[in-house]
Amino acid sequence: MPPEKSTTKLRVRYSETDQMGTFYNSRALEWFEVGRTDWLRQAGIPYAEMEQRGTLLPLVEAHVEYHGRARYDDQLELVTTAAMAGKASMRFDVAITHVSGDRVASGYTLHAIVNAEGKPIRPPQWLNDAMA
Amino acid sequence: MPPEKSTTKLRVRYSETDQMGTFYNSRALEWFEVGRTDWLRQAGIPYAEMEQRGTLLPLVEAHVEYHGRARYDDQLELVTTAAMAGKASMRFDVAITHVSGDRVASGYTLHAIVNAEGKPIRPPQWLNDAMA
């Protein structure tokens, strides 16, 4: 059974800030990746292993809503959930907050399920099992 | 009168690729920024000047759809359009293609219009003039 949700903590790096003094907008997508990496590891299907088995999850769509600032060295919490979306795609939802609970950003990424040649495939049995 | 659209060319940097051999997903948001920087310059209101005048455009929302791969050193074309969205926000739409026309990614960013303290403001007259 997959985790209902995974929780990840990270600190904002100086390299992730911009001259507005908060995190640069594209970092949210990099943090979303950290969230889904953790979710997949907890589900027993680390993404590095998925790729080695020839199943890749390239992005089809990404959506981010920005709720509040986050400064260098702030500790953030990522709560990630995942689900199959249709027959050959997966969706990860991530909510990023301060440890205080104050919201930073939230959104989702939608992923195709493809083989090593980039062709869309039905989810392999082990993926269906992990998601069941 | 603002430009109907601006067109920007850039090459994919090696630093923008990932181990899947195409650009990493968050780069699309960095390229969107390159597109809107060029649009604003063509509209006569370079963003660096806007910030110096105390008008900032922090992101409220971002949306990206991924259509195709782009490899290191591929030359890409960004077509950007912009419009006021409601009374105190702006929206930029960007379409990224190969020079062949093959689609790479498209989407939009929605921006609040705020002062140097981060408070939402009505668009200044010069911004309305530039957008008219």
Add this chain to the structure above:
Amino acid sequence: MPPEKSTTKLRVRYSETDQMGTFYNSRALEWFEVGRTDWLRQAGIPYAEMEQRGTLLPLVEAHVEYHGRARYDDQLELVTTAAMAGKASMRFDVAITHVSGDRVASGYTLHAIVNAEGKPIRPPQWLNDAMA
């Protein structure tokens, strides 16, 4: 008394890889920053606080030697040491290895000690105390 060394663990993010299948070279400098952030926190002078007190450590020089590959999701270990370098600069040395001990990269960054206006200053007393 400052820590002799600090040890930090991190995992390679997908966003940090490139099409060669290892981490992109500039990430080493971003990881060096993660290392010195941790060192300074352990020394009781978190860098975010230093900046608030008006003492900044901009880079003057950076040097990296690359010893081996690191793949997505590999767990890395950063060992950081620091020392005053002359009267108005600090040097951080970082060694990055796999948890197995296999070497990934090592090097240093040299930092000026400046005030909020960017002027070189003698290290404040609290910095000397922390480093003593």
Add this chain to the structure above:
Amino acid sequence: MPPEKSTTKLRVRYSETDQMGTFYNSRALEWFEVGRTDWLRQAGIPYAEMEQRGTLLPLVEAHVEYHGRARYDDQLELVTTAAMAGKASMRFDVAITHVSGDRVASGYTLHAIVNAEGKPIRPPQWLNDAMA
């Protein structure tokens, strides 16, 4: 005959700034890459083609000296030179300045010459020819 030097212009992106209001230090290595990409193209051996022929240039060492600030949207100029370094490595030197000539950063990267399996090789004839 290879170019004595190549000159590249680029503008600082917002994503490349940090909360100190200048470019984040690791961007210098990303810009060095832009410089050597251009140099190799001018030498008639685009790096993307080199990789397709199975010759890669992974970094062995990088060195950066930081001379001055560069702000968002500043136009920078990269002057790149290259040379063989020993029997199986190449060195690229890059100087980054404002268009005014004011110095921003300079340094070099040292690269192994390896095949697709990562094994060090003698430079192929076409590389020697291009560098002659």
